Amino acid sequence: MADRMFASTRKGLIEYRKNGSGWAHAANHFMGQPVTNMVADARDGTLYAALDLGHFGVKLHRSDDAGESWQEFDPPKYPKAADGEDGPSLKMIWVLGTGADDQPGRIWAGTLPGGLFRSDDRGESWHLVDSLWDMPERQKWFGGGADEPGIHSICIDPRDSNRIAIGVSCGGVWVSEDDGATWRVGSQGMWAAYVPEEAKYDPGTQDCHLIVQCAAAPDVYWCQHHNAMFRCTDNLESWHEITTAPVSNFGFPVAVHPHDPDTAWFAPAQKDEFRYPVDGKVIVNRTRDGGKTFESLRNGLPQDNAFDLVYRHAFKVDGTGEELLMGSTTGSLWHSANGGDSWDTVSTHLAPVYAVTFG
């Protein structure tokens, strides 16, 4: 069971500690500053936080003492363009991830405008994954909710740390079997409602909002897509649409039970031009049979005039599969200790929540 959790918000990183059967506010980090993502490295206890200061760019901080103090260090940097060319610059660190146990010090960063960066020294230095950046197919990627494309999902296969899958909005799923040396597309079977018919099934331009991999059954992935929900059971060879979810198939996050590949959670919303809880009621859709059926969970969640939208990184399940954490754009934070059957309100007055983390 986790005893610490974090909410990355537009106005800081908010830390909570377990207090009896509930959670108590423990600390505010980076007060007033937008924290886009953070990760607690289970291998050595290090905390990493990505900030977007707007005027002054993206910043990266690391704590070696459980958040007592933070050190700022250089974030990933895009390579200089040739003279006269309009080169890229880091716009946001959308997701931070850690490497496998056999890769001490390895940290991943998925960024806007579409670069994947790797550090092998705990963030002291960063390297753009050139093989992905230079891939001709990347030219087809485009922005989803932002001006430029971004990498939001990084899945390191628990069986083989050389096997990496990433999700891109909008650029589909890409898989490397050789630690990032080469890549193949891994989003066959997804379809897009926002492009002409001819491009509908192009796996390289799909807007997968988030992909997650089951730790105990790593052939199984789940995806909340821009216009559908998908599941994959064959190690990213093909995806199959899930059409049974009640209320809405639109949303951003998805979480999969770490020990049960058939159990997953979604946070649906009114599709896509409106983006608020359907009928003002916040619900979580849970399946326990691989998407054949769903339950809409609402016990403890607001059911009247709510405007809480859940961003893609603002819904997490812990290592037991029992504890869930969900944050919203209107500053609510909820925790469930029973897989979503009931929810406790941690706060209703945070700044907009970009991401949540157990750790």
Add this chain to the structure above:
Amino acid sequence: MPVVHFTAHLDGVAPKDPVTVDGATVAEALNKVWPEYPKLKGYVPDDQDRVRKHVAIFIDGELERGPDVLNLNVKTHTDIHVLQALSGGCA
């Protein structure tokens, strides 16, 4: 020599007081500041060494726009202000 002033929003990474440096252009003047304040270089220019979109450079009280601001010539006693542009308003 030009005098460079940084917004108080950059306290902690930039000099609090104006600094007098050598340099014939804005870029040359700023390049003289970075070595003593290494973090600052990540706050003012972007990855391509362009002035960030929402950082405002004033030269002797005039807002200078455009991609060539760093190449502008500066004179002895020129005041260079590096400020947080209101255009990037923080939510």
